[in-house]
Amino acid sequence: xxxxxxxxxxxxxxxxxxxxxxxxxxxxxxxxxxxxxxxxxxxxxxxxxxxxxxxxxxxxxxxxxxxxxxxxxxxxxxxxxxxxxxxxxxxxxxxxxxxxxxxxxxxxxxx
Amino acid sequence: xxxxxxxxxxxxxxxxxxxxxxxxxxxxxxxxxxxxxxxxxxxxxxxxxxxxxxxxxxxxxxxxxxxxxxxxxxxxxxxxxxxxxxxxxxxxxxxxxxxxxxxxxxxxxxxxxxxxx
Numbered sequence: 001x002x003x004x005x006x007x008x009x010x011x012x013x014x015x016x017x018x019x020x021x022x023x024x025x026x027x028x029x030x031x032x033x034x035x036x037x038x039x040x041x042x043x044x045x046x047x048x049x050x051x052x053x054x055x056x057x058x059x060x061x062x063x064x065x066x067x068x069x070x071x072x073x074x075x076x077x078x079x080x081x082x083x084x085x086x087x088x089x090x091x092x093x094x095x096x097x098x099x100x101x102x103x104x105x106x107x108x109x110x111x
Numbered sequence: 112x113x114x115x116x117x118x119x120x121x122x123x124x125x126x127x128x129x130x131x132x133x134x135x136x137x138x139x140x141x142x143x144x145x146x147x148x149x150x151x152x153x154x155x156x157x158x159x160x161x162x163x164x165x166x167x168x169x170x171x172x173x174x175x176x177x178x179x180x181x182x183x184x185x186x187x188x189x190x191x192x193x194x195x196x197x198x199x200x201x202x203x204x205x206x207x208x209x210x211x212x213x214x215x216x217x218x219x220x221x222x223x224x225x226x227x228x
Contacts, residue, residue, distance in 0.1 A: 033217065041200060043154070043219040091156050097167035098144050098156035099217075 002027040002089045004102035012108045019074040021105045023087030026068070030090065033099060034061050034072050037084040046072075046085075077109045113137045117203050117220035124193055124227055132188045132223045134203030140218070143186045144204040145178065147171070148222075154202070160186065193227045200224050 003026040013019055023032070031050040037043050047054050047061040049070070054061050058077075063070040074081055084106050088099035116135040124130050136143050145157040159166040160178055175191045186205075190197055203220040 035217075037154075041148075042221050043202060043204075045217045045219070048216065086154065088154075091167060091169065098146070098159045098169070100156060101146075101154040103153045 001092060002029065002100045004087055004089055004100055006087050006102035006105050008105060009103065010106045010108075012110065013077055015078060015109055015111050017077050017109075019077050019081070019107065019109075021072045021085050021087075021107070023070045023072070023102060024068055025070075025087075025089045027089075028065070028068070032063055032070050033088040034070070035086045035088060035101075037086060037104065039083065043086075074107075079109045079111050082108050113218070115203055115205055115218050115220035117201075117223050119223060120221065121224045122226070124225070126195060126227055127192050130190050130193055130225065132190075132201050132203075132225070134186045134188075134205075134220055135184050136186055136203070136205030137207075137218055138184070140205035140207050142166075142206045142208065143178075143180070144206075144217075145188045146202045146204065146219075147199040148202065149196075149199045157188070190225075193225075195227050198225055198227045 005024050007022045031048050034047045035043055036046050049061055049063050058075045060073040072085055084104040086104040087102040091097045091100050118133045122130055143160040146154050147157055148154045156169045158168045158172045158178055177189045179187050200222045202222045204217050206217045
């Protein structure tokens, strides 16, 4: 079973700052997910990536498969980016399995 | 955008009672999942379901849990005899292809908050 570690657990920054959230996992994977959980509890899938880098608007996700590490970056952060950001990897790596989630990074962007 | 629908949004039950949580996945999706999140803790995988059978389950998904796709649209999670520790937010999710596929996107419902008294 894969283990997921995220850092930092909590992050408070000022509007406009560049944000980096890190994720490491214990077992080799085919793909990694980044998700966002809103204050109301809803979960939204942001990215799924298996290599290199993906960009969506102000969000950039990178992964290094050899080092078992991924980062999520937010450029020009805004208060509406305040949420919990969660890294997740396949639960056991086979078939249509579920995800093992990290504990999440609670991000607050202050105006 | 298409969405996964969960009902009810809140469910209160007495310990020992059976509850059924309901989900309507996105219509062309083939893979279905249940997750739970105990207050203040991380989201935990319960079970995945494909082709009318369980594909994978976690150690949490013991004999008191069961899943069913009774018709072409609903996907249900049944907890047979609820315990206090079953109190959590339960999320249903669905995807068109398997989660390990590189082009897959996972869609979550807004959750059912289960409170066991």
